[in-house]
Amino acid sequence: MSDASIHTQASHGEAEFGDYFALLKPRVMSLVVFTAAVGLLAAPGSVHPFVAFCAILFIAVGGGASGALNMWYDADIDRLMKRTQGRPIPAGKVTEGEALAVGVALSGFSVVMLGLAANWVAAGLLAFTIFFYAVIYTMWLKRWTPQNIVIGGAAGAFPPMIGWAVVTGGISIESVLMFTLTFMWTPPHFWALCLFMKSDYKDAGVPMLHVTHGRRVTRNHILVYTLLLAVVAIGMAFTGVGGPIYLTTAVILNGLFVAGAISIWRRDEKISEADGYKRERAFFALSLLYLFLHFGAILAEATLAPYGIGGW
Amino acid sequence: MSFREEHELHKRRFGRNVGVALVLVSFIVIVFGLTVVKVTRGDYEPENASIQRDQ
Numbered sequence: 128m129s130d131a132s133i134h135t136q137a138s139h140g141e142a143e144f145g146d147y148f149a150l151l152k153p154r155v156m157s158l159v160v161f162t163a164a165v166g167l168l169a170a171p172g173s174v175h176p177f178v179a180f181c182a183i184l185f186i187a188v189g190g191g192a193s194g195a196l197n198m199w200y201d202a203d204i205d206r207l208m209k210r211t212q213g214r215p216i217p218a219g220k221v222t223e224g225e226a227l228a229v230g231v232a233l234s235g236f237s238v239v240m241l242g243l244a245a246n247w248v249a250a251g252l253l254a255f256t257i258f259f260y261a262v263i264y265t266m267w268l269k270r271w272t273p274q275n276i277v278i279g280g281a282a283g284a285f286p287p288m289i290g291w292a293v294v295t296g297g298i299s300i301e302s303v304l305m306f307t308l309t310f311m312w313t314p315p316h317f318w319a320l321c322l323f324m325k326s327d328y329k330d331a332g333v334p335m336l337h338v339t340h341g342r343r344v345t346r347n348h349i350l351v352y353t354l355l356l357a358v359v360a361i362g363m364a365f366t367g368v369g370g371p372i373y374l375t376t377a378v379i380l381n382g383l384f385v386a387g388a389i390s391i392w393r394r395d396e397k398i399s400e401a402d403g404y405k406r407e408r409a410f411f412a413l414s415l416l417y418l419f420l421h422f423g424a425i426l427a428e429a430t431l432a433p434y435g436i437g438g439w
Numbered sequence: 440m441s442f443r444e445e446h447e448l449h450k451r452r453f454g455r456n457v458g459v460a461l462v463l464v465s466f467i468v469i470v471f472g473l474t475v476v477k478v479t480r481g482d483y484e485p486e487n488a489s490i491q492r493d494q
Binding site for chain 1: 448455480
């Protein structure tokens, strides 16, 4: 082996710090940070600002750890899908063993540190979230049932509950409703993406709803879940975390979201293909705004409550 | 060609080492900060400490 060959081999296999960070799915982490922070700030009571900062950091690290475990287990299908080929393992920057080590180490670290910083109810919920995403969703549901997104969405819905538990040390109807909001939002959000990201899941053999049951059924499902979501989202306005700001936001956004779902439901593949899935793309973009503004409104209610503006 | 010439590989390793160092320093700061907050709020006082103080 010559010096040249050593250099070439090493430069391809040597990961940068950013490659390990990419294992934690930073974009998903940003959603986790935001919803956990809203859950924490909307909860009755308070914690020391530094404890709150650390708690959100550990929740984010725990979410990232489950992302690393997901990348470790799904490396085989990530290599097949265009959307995921640039991830650190399929790109050859990080080995599968390294991803597993990062995932396991950060899982343990985040749960123990959250328990020590806040309380063990919050830590237990974080541990369950990691288990749910890595084992129930990634290892079991994702490759087995077209309802993978529906049940797996629970993993992404736990952070506001954990944030709430950091302050209260428990679970309540408000935190369960915040969980339900994200849980019910996930299926229409992902199925809309699936409609215009056609071939990816099919190539990897992942039984997404549109692959197993067709696009017509997926459109029907989007409408049904959007209607159920609207009931949950507007109903939450009348709980402890709701108020006039939240109610106004929820009514407007759910009106737009239901209108978008009806429009997707009324279209067929020919019309969608003709305009490059314009409505489906718009619905997906709206879904991102939808979740952000709902949690933003909850945050606004909590922040303005001391001034007599937020809440009922 | 000098043996001291820096290869791109060394830059990556250096970046990785700096990253790990920053993570470790941040961890120390976090543990120290949490300790200060918890001790000053009396989270680690024995349960009967306030009763003893009152007596």
